Amino acid sequence: MNKIPNRQAICEVLMDKAKDDKDIMVLCSDSRGSASMTPFADNFPEQFVETGIAEQNLVSISAGLAKCGKKPFACSPACFLSTRSYEQAKIDVAYSNTNVTLIGISGGVSYGALGMSHHSAQDIAAMAAIPNMRVYLPSDRHQTKHLIEALLKDEKPAYIRVGRNPVEDIYTEDNCPFEMDKATVLKEGTDVAIIACGEMVRPAFEAAKLLETQGISATVLDMYCVKPLDAEGVVKAAKNVKAVITVEEHAPFGGLGSMVAQVVGAECPRKVLNMALPDAPVITGTSQEVFDYYGLNAEGIAKKAVEALK
Template sequence: MADIKKIATRDSYGRALKELAAQHKDLIVFDADLAGATKTNVFQKEYPDRHFDCGIAEGNMMAAAAGAAAMGLVPFASTFAMFAAGRAFEQIRNSIGYPHLNVKIGATHGGISVGEDGASHQCCEDFALMRSIPGMVVLCPSDDVEARAAVKAAYEHQGPVYLRFGRLAVPVFHDEDTFTFQIGKGEMIQDGTDVAILSTGLMVNEAAEAGRILKESGISARVINLCTIKPLDEEIVLAAARDCGKIITCEEHSVIGGLGEAVCALLSEKHPTPVKRIGVNDEFGHSGPAAALLKEAGLSAEHIVEVAKEFCN
């Protein structure tokens, strides 16, 4: 069996910007002294006059991006998730969200898979922060194909978009020739009737693997990819609740304020359903290899299987 290709979605981000720029002269990129890490240097090498290094001044970068959008350009403001969602929150809220400007925020290095950079850089609060801003679209793609499609969709969308990308290389499981992406629409990876596993980002591959293992154990698991955290695909979530009767959510984010809470809020109002949330359990991360940190936090196929078996039995 051939090895599965692995690509970090931050690499997909840089590649997608370069590809889009060839077609759209209004696309520009801002970066906060991290072009090598966010991979916007791929764009910079091709279009140096459309790439602006704002230095380690993320708030100012967001304000500059707002100004560019007000002039009719389509800026992608790029930095680590911790500095985008965290340090620059006030500028995003007031300078981008409040006037509903057409700024795209490319936030790389999200979640604990940042690894050795440690707790100060492991942003597990960004979904919660960005979901709270009225009109903000929040996207977290699962692999290279979806990430590049999400960047394209973000460009085409009128209004602010927050895109979260990862540092860790993850398996590419989508077929680029057949895959289609739409903001606000989820994707069924595997059908099932006993339990539904709703996941986002790098947890989608883990959920799919868990689904295969559970099938071998006689448990029919529906696996759903929710790249769009906001606006949530209510139709696919409610259908899963009606058909399966049990929901598990999986995210590389705090269990507070992210995908799990978005799903719980929807179900509590429209179709009360038992839910188990898998995520970072209200704690900070620490320095270490990404794979070890994910396993320690229970962000693995093996842990999803354990939770699902206990839930179903």
Template sequence: MSEKKIATRDSYGAALVECAEHDSEIVVLDADLAAATKTGMFKKAHPDRFIDCGIAECNMMGVAAGLAASGKKVFASTFAMFAAGRAFEIVRNSIGYPHLPVKICATHAGISVGEDGASHQCCEDIALMRAIPGMTVINPSDDVETKAAIRALVDFDGPAYVRLGRLAVPVINDNESYHFEIGKGVQLKDGSDVTILATGLMVAPALEAAKTLEAEGISARVINIHTIKPLDGDIIRKAAEETGLLVTVEEHNVMGGFGSAVSEFCSENCPIRVVKIGVNDTFGQSGPAAELLDVYGLNAQNIVDTVKRAVSEKK
């Protein structure tokens, strides 16, 4: 894991510019937040293919649907609270229902939005988006994975929601062996006592926690699940059978999110105990992002403590 930290929203902006150099059909929409979502990078490079829809997120999703129906490769961005929350009905009926290839790339998701507070800290977006039939949901862990996801989505046939963050996070996938594939998890560390399934910015703390656990005699497997829908059932089933205990980690409400998706899969395919770490059915509050992550237990130490309790109960 590199000491370098990059916010996935920055990676998104850079990837858009890169992809557009080779594909003239890419069009980017934003809702008056281009500087924050980093679509401003695309606007500067390709102003003729950028549309600022203003503070009208529902309208933006309708425009995105129309452009996609006419053959354009559309990326639409705003904050997660507005993309998944305010515009939900339009996303469902105008993008999801006709299964149009609009890529909704929402930034400023989760508690790590920080000082903007509960009104902007969207911890419900995964639940909302994965409930839409046919919607692919991706939550990349770092710079490398975000860029790979955007490249993969350019020609992807169908709607997709990509969850991006405001906070700079460690680069963990900067190795030659890394391979991104929609719907396939990535095992980052082997282990035999427990499997930690992490998504998004919680992947780095999961790796840190596994290192601490190893020193304390607990062998923890770590798997990065960047695609929450469709979920990689094969890697989860294998981990369940081989380690006998799963712990999910997400910067999202534990209800309806990543942990719920894993629990649903396991209840039908490989009944096993699933312990969920996330935001425990509460709203956020205003404060520095790093401090808020600690307040809500979204850190390596809480993962260590939770895993130790779960492993002791397993025995």
């Protein structure tokens, strides 16, 4: 089992690149430990800024640094970064089109036991609604590495959400197909398409294996690029199946499911069922306990796929 969380993978990439690129800056809101950025702060103190618990300042300072030619990566818990600093993300980063990468750490229900105040089940919808803001949910450490490397090469705003805990590898260091803003096809099938993002990609892939034992052929798409959504990939997958299932660690409104349904409805009408967290404060517990409770696991996804084909 992999023991490296995506947040640590981000730090490792930034540390490696910062050796030669002195424009790379990391900013934290009293969250260097939570963000796994302590090694960066220790090794590159001149390229690190600590703002304290002041998410609005975190984002505005990052935008200012970007306007000075720096490449800032602003790290803060997703629940706060996507709410407390929303205006700064909208105006200072997106409207001003600054080269800022916002990294929402411990996203979704990672802080499960702390309750709704620390959950970020609205961040996909909120950030995706901002013009110029891209939204990414990488599924494992290898894809995270490729994403950060790609973002270092462009100068556009982005929001990345990663969980708190390590997730089981989907790819390997030597086999991680990655194309910027294109979904990765993990499996092709002819009965149902399962489109997932972030930590839901692994259970979606495992669900496809369970469905195989029932004689059901499933396509699985790793939609790490929620915005811009890979509409071409969605249509291609939907055209070859009878139903589409979307799976996300997010509220049922405005996220991956809503976006996929819009594309499928307009381009190739099929039944679309969205699996997400409920429109209510979720139960407290570990991430896995929460996922299991709401059926956001391999068994639950497989069950929903069977229902969709009836």
